[in-house]
Amino acid sequence: MLKVGLIGCGSIGTVLARAIEKGLVKGVVLGAVFDISRENAERLTAILSVKPFIAPDFESFLAQPIDIVIEAASQEAVAAYGEQILQAQKDLMIMSVGALLQNGLLERLEQAAQKYGCKIYIPSGAIAGIDAIKAASLAGLDEVVITTRKPPAGLKGAPYLNEKGINLDKITTPTIIYEGPAAEAVRAFPANVNVAAVLSLAGIGKWQTRVRVIADPTINTNQHEIRAKGKFGEMCCITKNFPCPDNPKTSYLAALAAIKTLERIASVLRLGT
Ligand SMILES: NC(=O)c1ccc[n+]([C@@H]2O[C@H](COP(=O)([O-])OP(=O)(O)OC[C@H]3O[C@@H](n4cnc5c(N)ncnc54)[C@H](O)[C@@H]3O)[C@@H](O)[C@H]2O)c1
Known part of the structure; x- marks a missing residue:
């Protein structure tokens, strides 16, 4: 079983957590969630029947036995936690991709991934092509x-x-x-x-x-x-x-792309370029 840790319990995080719970992604379990808003983390876990650990802070989140961290939070979260996640030898999926174009962050994360033998996944998000x-x-x-x-x-x-x-x-x-x-x-x-x-x-x-x-x-x-x-x-x-039901800024397709990327990671089959 691939153990997932989720940073960000908003629109994308909620769609993703529900998909994992429904078994849409085979061989994956949601082990822990972290959100700077405890309220948002609790709101998400309340609708799940199998409750992940709600981490009170990033350090205790990272200490959980998770294989891959999915960031669905903000550019600040990628900048603040990205390197530490890779240093802890966990793979990282990034949704707030804009962060990677700034302050040499992409290069630093690539170096860390190389050094600690991890992978960084960037879903196509809300676009085709x-x-x-x-x-x-x-x-x-x-x-x-x-x-x-x-x-x-x-x-x-x-x-x-x-x-x-x-x-x-x-x-x-x-x-x-x-x-x-x-x-x-x-x-x-x-x-x-x-x-x-x-x-x-x-x-x-x-x-x-x-x-x-x-x-x-x-x-x-x-x-x-x-x-x-x-x-x-x-x-x-x-x-x-179409937007996610509770956030007009976020396209539903972005959340679906994250789910599909997770499925690809957990699966033996790789489809598409
Ligand atoms: N790649 C894409 O195509 C694509 C598409 C849509 C959205 N996004 C990005 O994905 C991210 C999540 O989108 P969303 O619609 O779920 O947002 P959202 O606002 O619905 O939820 C974000 C959650 O992350 C939490 N959060 C923010 N900063 C944090 C931090 N530093 N540490 C911990 N938790 C933090 C917030 O409290 C909130 O609960 C956003 O950055 C958004 O811009 C990417």
């Missing part, structure tokens, strides 16, 4: 652009809006609020453009991957359109995601 981008990058990509379109409520709280004095309540038509490289987009919208971070890691990197964020009051899904050109040809891939 990562398989093709990975393969296409081998021959050379000339251009990768992602346009993320969200209802204004799904962008609330992004630091960039304050910096630029953008009032989402006043947006009545689809409006481009950001255009720039993925490297800057993940700071500007830490909870919204993890998909751009995944895309840049799979393709041509954080400075060359271009990101456009559109606040669109006419839609009720989170939409991502990826356009890429290179020696392989051209691709265009659009995903229209």
Whole structure:
């Protein structure tokens, strides 16, 4: 049995924990959870019939006999705990992927994983097309652009809006609020453009991957359109995601992608690129 530890008991954590409990992922058990909000950890465990250990702090979480830690919390959590998890010889799955593009964190985590013999898993998240981008990058990509379109409520709280004095309540038509490289987009919208971070890691990197964020009051899904050109040809891939029931910022597909990645880790079969 693969023992999972979960950091972050919000939308993604809840979908994931329920999937494990329902037996959707064979050979996996949820051993421990940790959340800076004890209330959120307790709310999650209350709906589970097999109760994981609720860790009162990160140290006691890490001391649990778990094989893999799933981070479904925040960029801060990846920065604060990532290296310690790998040093404790536990594999790590990261959902707050934007953290990896900042302050050399990806390089530090890769070094730690190498040194302690662990793996780092990054699910495709809320987008399709990562398989093709990975393969296409081998021959050379000339251009990768992602346009993320969200209802204004799904962008609330992004630091960039304050910096630029953008009032989402006043947006009545689809409006481009950001255009720039993925490297800057993940700071500007830490909870919204993890998909751009995944895309840049799979393709041509954080400075060359271009990101456009559109606040669109006419839609009720989170939409991502990826356009890429290179020696392989051209691709265009659009995903229209329903949000998780309790968090308009998070696409349901992101949680499903985490579950599927976990299944791949626990399974003997590897499907897809
Ligand atoms: N890769 C993707 O495609 C993708 C898609 C959607 C969301 N995400 C990211 O995944 C993460 C989780 O998303 P969510 O919708 O479940 O968020 P959420 O806000 O519903 O839940 C996050 C939970 O993590 C806890 N938390 C935050 N920081 C923490 C820390 N430092 N230590 C311990 N607990 C902490 C919070 O208290 C909360 O309970 C977010 O960072 C989000 O941006 C990634």
